[in-house]
Amino acid sequence: MAMYNPPHPGEFIESIYLEPYGISCRNLASHLGVAASTLSRILKGQSSVTPEMALRLSKVLGRTPESWLAMQDNYELWQARQTLNLSNVHPLNLTSLTA
Numbered sequence: 001m002a003m004y005n006p007p008h009p010g011e012f013i014e015s016i017y018l019e020p021y022g023i024s025c026r027n028l029a030s031h032l033g034v035a036a037s038t039l040s041r042i043l044k045g046q047s048s049v050t051p052e053m054a055l056r057l058s059k060v061l062g063r064t065p066e067s068w069l070a071m072q073d074n075y076e077l078w079q080a081r082q083t084l085n086l087s088n089v090h091p092l093n094l095t096s097l098t099a
Contacts, residue, residue, distance in 0.1 A: 006074040009057075010043040017061055018043075032056045048072050 007015075017023060029039040033056065041047035049057065054068035 004078075006071070006078050008045040008075045009049045009068060009071045010045050010047075012071060013057075013061070014043050028060070031060045048076070 013028075018025070018028065025040050025043060026036045029036040032039060032053075034053070038047070042049060042053065049068050049072040051065070051069065054065040054072075057063070057068050058065040
């Protein structure tokens, strides 16, 4: 089932981990072993969670790396659905090509 406007992983991190526990971006970045500016871009939704960052987030915050990547994919897919016009894209009939 498609989620309506899924959150960017950065928004999720901010609302579930940073705000409730009073954790700063710098503190989390230090635990992740990345620059605060790198994490800040993710928190602002300006950068994506990469497989490497998913592994770091998994170790520091929990959840599986796959869940972090799925969250990023869900966000990006929803964004693409809002803007991509597929009216000129048509299915390819593969059965007629194999004969």
